[in-house]
């Protein structure tokens with residue numbers, strides 16, 4: 001007997017879905033696909049377990065990144081200037097980025113710092129310390145590529161596309177791996193300053209390794225309420241991002257989210273580290289209404305556009321440049 005998939009619902013709006021049966025091609029795979037389709041249409045957010053990602057590689061990256069964040073500000077900033085090395089690393093210091101600006105909302109910079117890497121994205125030469133950090137990023141990146149491939153196959157089945165429909169778009173993908181440090185807030189945040197301001201993610205989808213801590217990820221429901229994303233050991237938070245929403249003719253949703261400040265009484269021991277993997281297609285991928293979403297008399301809402309042009313457009317809208 002094969003066990004039925006565990007589709008428990010912690011918060012009805014952000015379900016937890018065990019994708020193991022789909023990966024192993026067992027009975028229950030169809031129920032996984034159905035649960036993900038419902039979540040993708042409803043809130044665009046869900047958690048997955050049974051994903052097969054190595055906990056050792058995850059912890060290795062987590063611990064080495066933590067050690068990096070504990071090094072001096074001068075040392076870290078020496079990896080932030082961008083020498084344009086493809087596959088290099090880029091440090092983004094505290095309050096450097098204000099995500100809400102992408103939604104036209106003016107706020108102080110986000111209360112976080114981050115370390116960023118993409119196989120085909122420019123950065124600086126890798127630091128010598130802590131030892132092994134470059135390999136840890138590469139190893140975890142490969143784990144994320146595998147999970148992203150499983151999820152794309154689930155999406156294809158949910159939409160009614162051939163299992164490998166999306167694969168050519170991801171042969172030279174522009175995905176980015178980021179480790180974010182949200183420190184304890186020894187100084188009060190400025191008015192309007194959050195750990196991460198409200199935003200949607202730009203690309204195809206995001207695979208987030210979250211951490212339970214006060215001051216965590218919140219997702220906006222369709223009717224404007226802020227839902228706390230459940231934080232479950234070993235589970236990943238998945239969300240549909242903007243380019244995928246457009247590709248689906250807005251039927252699958254990219255949902256605004258943010259990272260709240262810890263409550264004042266808990267500001268000590270509220271340090272949090274998250275690891276998002278932003279899954280992005282290649283630059284020349286054509287984002288054109290997927291056939292099943294514009295069948296049966298449904299009209300495509302958007303002109304076809306390459307992913308590269310789409311990102312340029314979004315950046316211009318957000319920053320006026």
Ligand SMILES: O=C(O)CCC(=O)C(=O)O
Pocket residue numbers: 180196201208210216217257258259274275276
């Ligand atoms: O840290 C988190 O939980 C989410 C971060 C996030 O949404 C982002 O960086 O796009």
Ligand SMILES: [Fe+2]
Pocket residue numbers: 199200201206257
């Ligand atoms: Fe995000």
